[in-house]
Amino acid sequence: MxxxxxxxxxxxxxxxxxxxxxxxxxxxxxxxxxxxxxxxxxxxxxxxxxxxxxxxxxxxxxxxxxxxxxxxxxxxxxxxxxxxxxPFPGRAVLEGVGAGIDLPLDAATTFAALRTSCVQNGQVWITGRVGKDDAADADRLFEELAPLFDKADAQLHPVGRGEAVLVLPHHTRGDVTDSDPFFEDFHPWLQVTSAGPEATDLAERLNELLLTARRHLLTSPVNAVRAADGRPALDVMTTKWSGSRRPxxxxxxxxxxxxxxxxxxxxxxxxxxxxxxxxxxxxxxxxxxxxxxxxxxxxxxxxxxxxxxxxxxxxxxxxxxxxxxxxxxxxxxxxxxxxxxxxxxxxxxxxxxxxxxxxxxxxxxxxxxxxxxxxxxxxxxxxxxxxxxxxxxxxxxxxxxxxxxxxxxxxxxxxANRPVFLGHRATPRQTLALPDSPAAMPAG
The missing domain is CATH 3.40.720.10 (Alkaline Phosphatase, subunit A)
Known part of the structure; x- marks a missing residue:
């Protein structure tokens, strides 16, 4: 000392x-x-x-x-x-930032993926995902889907292996449920519903987009070739981790x-x-x-x-x-x-x-x-x-x-000998540690 x-x-x-x-x-x-x-x-x-x-x-x-x-x-x-x-922004936002996508503030963002499926009792069940050898097919399917999403003012940003970040800039909040069931053996492909008062329109829009994508994928030439080769069709798009980027x-x-x-x-x-x-x-x-x-x-x-x-x-x-x-x-x-x-x-x-x-x-x-x-x-x-x-x-x-x-x-x-000292206010907001560089008063 x-x-x-x-x-x-x-x-x-x-x-x-x-x-x-x-x-x-x-x-x-x-x-x-x-x-x-x-x-x-x-x-x-x-x-x-x-x-x-x-x-x-x-x-x-x-x-x-x-x-x-x-x-x-x-x-x-x-x-x-x-x-x-x-407030947590949603993992889709984090995935987008991690992929180098310039996400706008206050734009609903979700994470989309192409999946394989089967239909049982009128419900669509997810049976798999894009494999290592399916990347080229997935890229072509996203290319086919892009105009459909552009027409709906939705921006599809592929990030590899049949996954994409989907941005809907005319919706400010992404408070909606997942269509991806996660627990594929327990639940079928899920309907998107609003999880907040400002997201009802977004839920409706996402359901429309996903059903439109489904209809296209079922008739895509890419999937027709896959079926002829004995490979499962990538015929469903799921969404999850929705949110929006905020400060x-x-x-x-x-x-x-x-x-x-x-x-x-x-x-x-x-x-x-x-x-x-x-x-x-x-x-x-x-x-x-x-x-x-x-x-x-x-x-x-x-x-x-x-x-x-x-x-x-x-x-x-x-x-x-x-x-x-x-x-x-x-x-x-x-x-x-x-x-x-x-x-x-x-x-x-x-x-x-x-x-x-x-x-x-x-x-x-x-x-x-x-x-x-x-x-x-x-x-x-x-x-x-x-x-x-x-x-x-x-x-x-x-x-x-x-x-x-x-x-x-x-x-x-x-x-680490950096405990924040409760009772001393060096910064406008309470920090987790004793701040290294609080604003200094000018010398004169």
Missing amino acids: RMPGYGETQPRLDDDRMPVILVTLDGLGDRPVPELSGRTPAEAARTPVLDRLTARGSSGWHIPFGWGRAPASELAHWAMFGYSDI VPDFLTHAGVAGAAVTSTRLYRGIAGLLGMRHHHLPPATDHGVDMTTRIEAAEHLIDEGARFVHIHTKATDEAGHTKQPRAKLDVLEALDPAFERFESLSERAIVAITGDHATPSADGVLHTADPTPLLVVGPTVRPDAVTRFGESFAHRGWYGTVAARDLLPLLFGH
Whole structure:
């Protein structure tokens, strides 16, 4: 500590503020499964590096929105980044920004996809999606559909693999339901309905567009060739994640510190872009260990360039969970583990947190659940607790107990010697951390 100032009795504070690195292992949480002797993949995996970090740090459960509320990744991250009290724009907006589309403000935006289907009892059931070898057919179908959408003042922006961002600029709010059933074995292709008072016309317009697209796809020459070749027709367009782009505070304004991200998919590139976060995009590598090592190196570079919060994301754990093969996620965790050795030294000068955004169970007929995901935090100011192994049942005994998504960054910024001081107003809006650069008074 430095000497007190004139007339002061307390020492001046040292500037020992640290950067924060948050690693999201997407879909990390799981359920105990018989194939792993009643353990989760994280509990059963051999992860000596994560175990060493756990012994040096504090643990807990991250349950983003409470028991029983199974979040999608975009909603979990919106809250994890501290934006719970700011209206969510809709994932379609994030996907559009991530694809580099210049989305206008206050224009209804939805995410469209071509799908295969069958008709049973007068209802259309979704049976599949665009495969790796179907991209050229999907592009041609979008080319055929574009004039129909243009005529209806709707803008179709293909983004690859039979997916597109659909913008309806004459509708200001995208508060409508999904036509994509998500749970294709439980529900048929769904009718779009209004979810807000300003979206009734939008719901009607989307239903008209989707039915028009359906009629065209059923008679398309592209699908006729597919049928002749024994391939299923791409004869339905679904929509989901509707919303509209609205002004949101950038991460620096909202959090008080410069944020950055090492992104892995279009979604996370979109979140970073919308929030004004510097980002380094790395498409996933097939070797999970090499992939994570590269991401951690990129995070270190971003810190060297001035970022004080860096988010690292991998979808490998989530994809493994969706296979419904418990050993798949276990194998991914064991492959990732050696890469975390870099954190053993980095955590001597930074706060490092590793957690998941939700659970993707490796068993049962569910997509995501609110089962707990482990939370590990390590760094110079983190008090080690009694937990020495990484995994759900072990983390439950940690200091943090249960942490909600909205509390995650305040927790980490507190450890980074950046806690926002309630009672001091340095900026017009309450920030998540002590702000780095509040407006200075001119010298004269």
